[in-house]
Amino acid sequence: MGASELYTELNRQFINGQWTDGSSTRQTENVNPYDQSKIHDFQLASIADVDAAYHAAKVAQKSWEATTPVERIALIQRLEEVLQARGEEIINWLIRESGSTRLKATIELGAAQGITAEAKTFPLRVNGEILPTSVPGQQSRIYRKALGVIGVISPWNFPFHLSMRSVITALALGNTVVLKPASDTPVTGGTLLAKIFEEAGFPAGVINVVVGAGSEIGDYFVEHAVPSLISFTGSTEVGKRVGQLAVGGKYIKRIALELGGNAPMVVLDDADLKQAVDLTLMGRFMHQGQICMSTNRVIVDAKVYDEFVSLLEQKVKSLAVGDPDIMGTLIGPIINQSQKDNVLRIIEQAKADGATLLVGGETQGNIIPPHVFINVDPQSALAREESFGPVLPVIKANDEAHALELANDTEYGLSSAVCTSNHERGVNFALGIEAGMTHINDITVDDQSHAPFGGEKNSGLGRFNGHWIIEEFTRTHWVTLQTTPREYPI
Structure with a gap:
């Protein structure tokens, strides 16, 4: 298939290099969240399909791990070429299926291309080690090996990138993969990737995609005997369940969890307020706030609170809302009715709380325009819940110390940001925030392929990207070699 031909059969399962219908009795409709048009019907996967996918991955893994680094690098290079050639097709699918604005979809494709380029370096970065030893005639070696099969569960908000982030990393390191995308984005989080890897020439069984209902195959996918690690990106509530099943079940396995957030944007009294407003709005309203790193609350020093609020009110009214296919649109549709209802509930609860x-x-339909609240109680649900929608609470801090206290007063610790004209003041403040990531004079949303991505507290376990993910997705094997006989007191 040439890149000029659009992909077909994207509503089927991909197991051991074959496109098949799921064997579940259940079907689902894939729906465009902007205009509610039906994209296609999907015959869902059953636990038998999960078995088949994990079996295929297990059979393929040893031969895949045995390929040379040069061979894997060449395939990843081919994958990069397919991503480039298919770029517009991928962007259009993200707009159509996930409700991404064209701006966000373009950013997401770039992020996926970035992690693919980084993963291309991984086969040559899996290094062993020689340890000193006090035993005569002994060599003490450390080998790093692939884990085996990795199960990936990806979310609907950045489906293409957040699937690719785990899949390409796992494959580059010699693992094989079974991918379960979110039900709202089965194509952009699942079968679209399968087509791309297939076109790039990856062997059968190396990547498998099963699209199924969480209630039917979710627990089974995690508890299965085959995978050595489950990589889950999604809500903290579901992530806790995944952790319990992976560690507390019959087969103990590793987990990589990237979960929810309540990212603060802190505006100190010396901040450039126009810049702070721009950063707040971009960090909150890009992709309708449906990003784990999204600015969930802005904390503003009392000395500049009123001026900040005035500038914010003026600017937020100018944001483009509506058709996600128009490049200037910042705020498009909420992904589904359930998520929309929850955002509307949060808005009404905020009003009720004063x-x-x-x-x-x-x-209008699934479009919720930006909502900004002031006079927000830091202990209210609005300040403490992850809204995952275009809702922004503005919280007043007495001073810098109070701002830091408010920033840390959350069960989450994923991303954060601080605005200040004093750079070292910003660094000192950043180091006081209990989070995996802090950005000074920038938005809370950032994911760079060579930098550690992950959170603290209830925002997850482990780190993605760079050498951090190499450690997560490989295992350490200590080997000693006794070159001369060793004497024992027996």
């Missing part, structure tokens, strides 16, 4: 609605608007 927060003042500064900017709002009427919902």
